Amino acid sequence: MVRTPLTPEERERGERLGLLLRSARGERSMVEIAAAAGLSAETLRKIETGRAPTPAFFTVAALARVLDLSMDELVVLCTPAPAPAPAPV
Structure with missing residues (x-):
């Protein structure tokens, strides 16, 4: 089975999630x-x-x-900001 490549937005959301989880973990060990x-x-x-x-x-x-995080918070914090609209010509 071939997996569909991730979009840039999906990759960015994953990076944001990872950073947020790492920050929330603080000094506690990964294990x-x-x-x-x-x-x-x-x-x-x-x-x-x-x-x-x-x-x-x-x-x-x-x-x-x-990590005592709200799923609602995760959604908001991990969603990439929308790209700015192109300037009218």
């Missing part, structure tokens, strides 16, 4: 957070570094629960 969320540390590492820019909903929900 500690991953275990509490029921994930491997490698999965969390891939999400945080943007190598897994489209993690499953339940993966994000589990991380949000462990």
